[in-house]
Amino acid sequence: MYGAWTPDQIRAAEQKLFARTPEPQVMRRAAYAVAVHTARLLDESSGSVAGRHATLLVGAGNNGGDALWAGAFLRRRGVGVTAVLLSPDKAHPAGLAALRRAGGRVVEAGGPSADTAGIGAEAADAVERADVVVDGIVGLSARGGLRPTAAELVRRVTAPVVAVDLPSGVDPLTGAVDGAAVSAEVTVTFGGHRPCHVLGAGVVHSRPVEVADIGLDDFLGDPELYLLEDAEVGACWPVPSASDDKYSQGVVGIAAGSATYPGAAVLAGGAAVQATSGMVRYAGPAADVVRAHWPEVVATGSVTDAGRVQAWAVGPGIGTGGSGREVLRHVLEAGVPVCADADSITLLAEDPTLWDARDPDAPLVLTPHAGEFARLAGEVGADRVSAVREVAARFDAVVLLKGNTTVVAAPDGRVLVNSARQSWPATAGSGDVLTGLIGALLAAGIDPWAACGFASLVHSRAALLAATGGADADAVGAPIGASALLASVPDAIRAVRAEAL
Numbered sequence: 070m071y072g073a074w075t076p077d078q079i080r081a082a083e084q085k086l087f088a089r090t091p092e093p094q095v096m097r098r099a100a101y102a103v104a105v106h107t108a109r110l111l112d113e114s115s116g117s118v119a120g121r122h123a124t125l126l127v128g129a130g131n132n133g134g135d136a137l138w139a140g141a142f143l144r145r146r147g148v149g150v151t152a153v154l155l156s157p158d159k160a161h162p163a164g165l166a167a168l169r170r171a172g173g174r175v176v177e178a179g180g181p182s183a184d185t186a187g188i189g190a191e192a193a194d195a196v197e198r199a200d201v202v203v204d205g206i207v208g209l210s211a212r213g214g215l216r217p218t219a220a221e222l223v224r225r226v227t228a229p230v231v232a233v234d235l236p237s238g239v240d241p242l243t244g245a246v247d248g249a250a251v252s253a254e255v256t257v258t259f260g261g262h263r264p265c266h267v268l269g270a271g272v273v274h275s276r277p278v279e280v281a282d283i284g285l286d287d288f289l290g291d292p293e294l295y296l297l298e299d300a301e302v303g304a305c306w307p308v309p310s311a312s313d314d315k316y317s318q319g320v321v322g323i324a325a326g327s328a329t330y331p332g333a334a335v336l337a338g339g340a341a342v343q344a345t346s347g348m349v350r351y352a353g354p355a356a357d358v359v360r361a362h363w364p365e366v367v368a369t370g371s372v373t374d375a376g377r378v379q380a381w382a383v384g385p386g387i388g389t390g391g392s393g394r395e396v397l398r399h400v401l402e403a404g405v406p407v408c409a410d411a412d413s414i415t416l417l418a419e420d421p422t423l424w425d426a427r428d429p430d431a432p433l434v435l436t437p438h439a440g441e442f443a444r445l446a447g448e449v450g451a452d453r454v455s456a457v458r459e460v461a462a463r464f465d466a467v468v469l470l471k472g473n474t475t476v477v478a479a480p481d482g483r484v485l486v487n488s489a490r491q492s493w494p495a496t497a498g499s500g501d502v503l504t505g506l507i508g509a510l511l512a513a514g515i516d517p518w519a520a521c522g523f524a525s526l527v528h529s530r531a532a533l534l535a536a537t538g539g540a541d542a543d544a545v546g547a548p549i550g551a552s553a554l555l556a557s558v559p560d561a562i563r564a565v566r567a568e569a570l
């Protein structure tokens with residue numbers, strides 16, 4: 070796992086760092102990393118470095134300072150550099166002096182020659198002829214979307230962009246984009262990820278985020294967020310060993326589906342079958358349909374006569390009427406880890422007495438999408454991490470909020486996120502597959518918080534594989550259904566296990 074730290078956590082760590090290393094030296098280390106990645110992007114996109122042109126968009130603070138120093142370093146590589154100052158009187162003085170000493174040009178964003186959009190002729194020309202643009206408009210202290218002049222300049226950019234610390238216009242904490250924002254080929258950040266690098270919907274995390282070491286590691290402390298890596302999911306994914314049999318790996322019960330929605334039971338049951346080698350029991354009215362698709366599932370007509378399981382997954386397609394409620398109550402009383410999804414969440418929101426059925430010692434996982442979350446606890450809001458963390462503590466449950474970026478909070482406050490990096494999983498029945506994966510991992514004895522993270526990562530990998538045939542989030546794909554996603558689960562598990570070798 071690697072971490073993401075909030076702006077406040079970063080600033081606190083930086084203050085400790087500055088007691089050991091002077092701030093200007095730290096900035097130069099940060100800026101040097103920006104220069105290295107900018108030169109690499111120049112080389113990749115225009116075939117050479119020397120003789121090319123870099124345009125810096127420079128804001129009022131240290132983010133702009135990084136860009137100016139990076140420009141000075143790029144000058145040493147023979148790159149033509151022009152800094153466009155958005156706030157000429159506030160641009161980082163030392164960075165500006167360094168760029169000038171290195172032979173860089175400095176122009177104002179507006180100035181007397183400004184056109185109707187407020188852009189001066191020199192600035193417009195600098196953006197126009199750039200082979201690469203360095204976004205040093207705003208970073209850790211960003212508030213809201215880009216302001217008009219910055220937004221207009223960014224709109225005119227056609228060259229590839231390197232974002233300093235984070236793409237300007239993105240909220241550093243929530244990743245929310247309110248108005249215009251930079252879309253960067255590469256983001257170079259310092260010391261550790263910020264939450265916006267993994268929470269933004271398609272703005273930031275589909276591009277590589279390079280983390281430069283500026284000596285911050287010793288001062289960072291526990292991160293706000295954890296991010297899973299393929300290799301660790303692969304290393305932890307349960308597979309049978311010589312001493313195993315179908316019971317020892319954990320038996321999961323799937324209480325899903327109804328006469329109206331048998332498909333949910335087939336998808337959730339199939340996901341459980343393909344996730345691990347333990348046994349899968351199904352209990353509900355769709356037993357015949359489930360057996361027809363998955364003969365290895367031990368199916369019964371009702372949860373009351375289902376055999377022993379080590380975990381239950383309950384909810385998809387059970388309906389929100391009396392029968393669904395009794396199924397949920399029975400499962401909650403079973404005293405084993407439960408993944409409650411879909412209609413279960415609606416039932417719990419509508420009938421608080423159902424919480425009393427819960428065995429206090431048995432872990433509970435809730436997997437709402439935004440609508441189900443709102444029924445349970447009100448609208449999520451922009452800060453999805455805080456909202457999920459609060460609800461997990463309130464209900465003493467692991468809460469997985471589904472979406473382009475899935476947020477998983479444990480009752481103790483730990484939060485992990487998994488960004489799908491693309492949107493292929495957004496298809497009907499996709500959540501049923503996720504529930505089956507989680508249920509199987511719970512039955513295998515995986516920690517519920519980790520189980521949600523592992524399942525979410527494999528789920529989004531399976532969607533990508535099914536849609537594009539590969540693992541590249543930017544690859545050309547075609548829309549998939551949940552059945553195709555489900556069929557790619559084994560390939561996704563193989564892919565993450567191969568990374569662990």
Ligand SMILES: NC(=O)C1=CN([C@@H]2O[C@H](COP(=O)(O)OP(=O)(O)OC[C@H]3O[C@@H](n4cnc5c(N)ncnc54)[C@H](O)[C@@H]3O)[C@@H](O)[C@H]2O)[C@@H](O)CC1
Pocket residue numbers: 083092093095096099100128129130131132133135206207208209210211212213214215216219233234235238259283
């Ligand atoms: N403190 C340090 O020495 C270091 C800081 N670092 C850099 O410093 C940056 C943080 O610098 P600052 O705290 O000075 O602030 P920023 O450079 O992020 O922002 C500068 C100013 O821009 C204005 N602003 C806020 N939102 C805006 C928006 N939407 N559009 C336009 N302007 C906006 C604010 O007045 C803010 O003070 C980091 O992102 C990183 O790039 C790194 O170099 C590491 C070392």
Ligand SMILES: Nc1ncnc2c1ncn2[C@@H]1O[C@H](COP(=O)(O)OP(=O)(O)O)[C@@H](O)[C@H]1O
Pocket residue numbers: 411438470471472473474475489491492493494495496497498499500501502503528
């Ligand atoms: N825009 C999106 N991009 C990526 N993944 C998404 C997006 N929207 C939803 N998902 C994922 O797809 C699945 C949808 O689950 P859910 O909403 O329960 O669908 P259903 O109820 O139809 O099964 C979840 O895993 C969710 O994280």
Ligand SMILES: [K+]
Pocket residue numbers: 132204205206207208232233234235236237
């Ligand atoms: K920036």
